[in-house]
C-alpha cells in the first residue's frame with residue numbers, strides 16, 4: 001500500500017479520485033505533501049523504491065482562464081508559463097514533473113502543452129487522462145535521483161523530516177562524512193507517524209471537538225523522542241497562531257535535546273515550549289495557587305511516615321512501601337476511602353485486604369494533616385490538587401495564568417500517572433491534540449495501567465514502531481531475552497522488535513571485579529583508554545551508576561583521568577555541560593534518571609541489585625525493566641562492571657563474561 005505522508009482522510013470526490021490513482025502505486029511508494037509553505041511547490045512528491053521520484057502538480061485553471069486558443073490573454077498566459085517554469089526549475093530540471101490540468105479537456109491540454117513548449121521532464125495531462133492512465137502512467141514518468149539530489153529535494157520541501165544534530169550512533173566513528181551531504185531523514189514509517197492527523201479535511205477536524213489523541217508505541221531506540229520533537233517543531237512552524245507543548249520525562253533528555261538542537265542549528269519556535277513534566281506541573285500549580293509548592297525532603301518525609309506506623313507495624317508494609325502506596329492514592333486520583341476500597345490495585349506488587357486499606361487510608365489522612373500544618377504537600381499531590389481546583393471552579397479559564405495549549409506531546413508517557421495525564425488533558429484547548437510516545441517495556445516506575453483506565457481512547461489510534469535505530473542486534477536481543485525471562489508481557493502492549501537489517505554487534509559484556517572501588521577504577525581506566533583514541537568523540541561515552549558504588553568517587557576518578565571540564569555529571573550540572581554547549585564531554589548519570597539517554601559506549605556499574613534477577617514478583621519485574629532500559633541505552637558496546645560474582649546460570653546467555 002502506498003504510504004501517504006501525511007495520511008489523508010476521506011475528502012472531496014476529486015481528492016478521492018486522486019487518492020485512488022496514487023494508492024495503486026502500491027508497496028514501496030510514498031506520496032508526500034509539503035506541510036510548510038514553500039514557494040512554487042508542486043502539490044505532491046511521489047517516491048517509489050524502484051522507479052524513483054515524480055513531482056505532481058494539480059492545476060485547477062480552466063482553459064479560458066489561461067487564455068487558451070488563439071486569443072491568449074497575456075496575463076493568464078504569462079502567469080501560467082511562470083507557474084510551469086517554477087515547477088520545472090526544481091533540481092535544474094532533473095526532477096520529472098506531471099501537471100494535471102484538472103479542469104481542461106484532453107484537446108485543450110494538448111494545445112496548452114504545445115503552446116507552453118513544455119518538454120523535457122515536464123508533462124501536462126488532463127484530469128481525464130490522469131484517471132485513465134492510473135498508477136502505471138505515473139511509474140513510467142518517474143526518474144531515479146542521486147542521493148544528493150534527493151537530499152536537496154527533501155531539505156527544500158520537507159526540512160522537518162531531517163534529523164538534525166545527529167551525534168551518537170555507530171556512524172559517528174565510521175567517520176562517514178557523506179551524511180552531511182546526503183542528510184539523515186526519518187524513515188518512511190517514522191515520518192508517517194510524525195505527521196499523523198496533520199492534514200485532516202475540515203469536516204474531520206471539526207469532529208475532534210473535544211480533543212484528539214494518538215499513541216506511538218515503540219521499542220527502545222525506535223525514534224520516539226525524535227518523532228515527538230520533530231512533530232512539535234513542525235506543528236509550531238506550520239501553525240504559528242497555536243501553542244505547542246512538548247513534555248519530556250527526564251531533565252537530562254531535555255538538556256540533551258537542547259544541546260542537540262544547538263548542534264543542528266535548530267532554534268525552538270517561539271510558540272513551542274519544552275519542559276520536563278515535573279517542572280511544568282510546578283509552574284501550573286503556581287499559576288493556580290499563586291506561590292510555589294513546598295515539599296519535604298526525602299528523609300524528612302520518610303521520617304514522618306515512620307513515625308506514623310504503629311509499633312510494631314501491623315500493616316506488613318515497610319516505610320517506603322507505605323509511602324509508595326500513599327503516592328499511588330494521589331496519582332490514581334483516589335479521593336475517598338470508599339474509592340480506595342473499590343480501586344483496582346492490579347500490578348501493585350503487594351495485596352492489601354479491605355481492613356488494611358482502611359488502615360492505610362487513615363494513615364494517609366494523618367500524613368496529609370501533618371504536611372498541611374507545615375505548609376507542605378507530597379509531590380504526587382501536585383497534579384491532583386490542580387485538577388481538584390479546576391473542578392471546583394468548573395473551568396480552567398478561571399485561572400488567569402494557567403497555561404493552555406493547542407497541542408501537547410508527551411514523551412515516555414509510560415511513566416505518567418493518571419493524575420498527570422488528567423492535568424495534561426486539563427491544559428488542552430478545545431479541539432486540541434495530544435500525542436503520546438511510550439515504550440511499555442521500560443515502564444518500571446508506574447504500575448500497569450491501561451490507557452483506557454485513565455480515560456484515553458487510544459484503541460485504533462495507536463501506531464507501533466518496531467525497528468530500533470540505536471542498538472545493535474546482539475544488544476537488543478540480549479535485553480529482550482533477559483526481559484522475556486522475568487516479565488510476562490501484557491499482550492495488548494507487547495511489541496516484538498524487528499531485528500531485520502540491524503547491525504550484528506557484539507553481546508553485552510559482564511566484567512566481575514573484587515570491590516566497588518575496583519569497579520570504579522576499571523571503568524575510569526577503560527574510559528581513559530577510549531579518550532586517548534582520537535577517533536572516539538567523548539560525547540559517545542555514557543556512564544550509568546547504581547546505588548552500589550560511590551558516585552562521588554566515580555566522578556572524582558573520571559575527572560582525574562580525563563579532566564573535570566570533560567565530565568558532564570548530568571545529576572549535578574543539570575542544565576548544561578560544564579564547558580557549555582558544543583564542548584566535548586562524556587556523560588555520567590544515575591541509572592534512575594537515565595531514561596531516554598544513549599551512548600555509543602555505555603558503562604554500567606553499581607547495579608548488582610538489578611543483576612540479581614529470579615522469581616516473578618513485582619520487585620523482580622521492576623528491576624528487570626530497569627535493566628532493560630539501561631541495556632538499551634547503548635548504540636554499540638555495553639560493559640557492565642559488577643563487584644559481586646553471579647552464578648553462571650543467572651545471566652550466562654545474556655552477557656559475555658570477562659575477568
Ligand SMILES: Nc1ncnc2c1ncn2[C@@H]1O[C@H](COP(=O)(O)OP(=O)(O)OP(=O)(O)O)[C@@H](O)[C@H]1O
Pocket residue numbers: 163166168169184185186187190218219220221222223224225226227439469470595596597598632
Ligand atoms: N531514521 C533514523 N535514522 C538515523 N538515526 C535515527 C533514526 N531514527 C532515530 N534515530 C536515532 O536513534 C536514536 C534513538 O532515537 P530516540 O532516542 O528518539 O528513540 P526512543 O524511541 O525515544 O528511545 P528510548 O525510548 O529507548 O529512549 C537516536 O540517536 C536517534 O537520533
